[in-house]
Amino acid sequence: MNTKDPKIINISIVGSGPGDPELLTVKALKRIQNADIILHDNLISEEILNLASAKAQKIYVGRKFGDIEDSMTRQDAIHDLFLEYAQQDKKIVRLKSGDSFIFGRVAEEIRFLTQQNIAFEVIPGITAGMAAANSQHIPLTERNKTNSVLFCTGHTATYDFEQLDALANMLKTGTTLIMYMGYKNLKEVITVFKRIATDETLYISAVSKVSQADETIFTGTLDEIEQKLELETIPMPVVFIVGKYAFPIDANLTKI
Template structure:
């Protein structure tokens, strides 16, 4: 019987910022493959667990990410083939600079069941712990997220990046029209996620053009994701 992989976000490092689900899955897992940036407090917790295989798979400075990822993939498949429950523990949130798509692609290709468990990202976690609000009614209507190595490409973000629009369900048609007016291509992939993380979560895949031409019947809360990653993610929807 094939095991299952849980790709879990560990949060920004503080043990108490682990989600309840992440904590439960770590306690229930047979194997934990953890990254370098999960934080010292969480590493200490992992070492205190009994009867589990705890494997460090973090990429060190100067190491080629592709080579390390191949080893991680090999381990996930090996343990899944043994019928084990695996927690693939990543720092922050798996979907933010965490090679999430690569690991989902690998697991999907080998028909290994998986589930992604979000974590508190340092994107919002670190500023919040520093009493810094990323948005403000008068001073900031939104924020961009880029890695340090891509900081010189901010002007290209709307062309090659991902756009997340919060609270956009009830105005989705207007949002789509505004995107096209701003230069976003009409065939750009879009996903509207209604009641994300709830049992009745619903995802609608579309294009900017199609979204602009439909009536709004989305439940709140809803957010809109725009960009190339949406098209890549469609095949995982029913997996």
């Protein structure tokens, strides 16, 4: 199977970025505009969905927080749709938010397509953490300050002690942490970091609705963010950037 040959590709797995259609890659835009079927996730913006042609059938296959449907049942349904429309020689776009390989469960779909001998391609997208950092002028790496970036989810708070200890030490030595799906467990995450990184001042920037017109940022130390969360609710979706220098370079903060 030659998944590099566009003549035989049945399915395009497309990263749609954080929501702004101008942040799509050129290839992603072409696939969306030429699709017969679009299987899309929850956080795909209306502006991006509206780029599809009038003939395209848009099918929601996403999952929201609080949904009661079992994740495996939902994934099996997506696989069934792959088979159904690939057998009809439809041009299928599997549209995922951000980048498909950043917490997008794309591995399960690729394994299934490979097992079924269905040709596919994967088109990268801008993940929300990268978009947030660029939009808000937060350097994820900087010479002599931040030397690495780590992507994780809010389940960070449930890591075992050795993992948490290693993570805290990475933060202290210059790693920037990008955390997705962390709002629910944020207070627990903050508590853990404060306990382990006691000798360091760590900042959190919470960026809400990345790339949208009403994008908002909440920035402060671990203690300050805790206080802000008690006073305000951060509009979802939100991505968190954590580290010694995890704040906009033009912010009026004491530690620059």
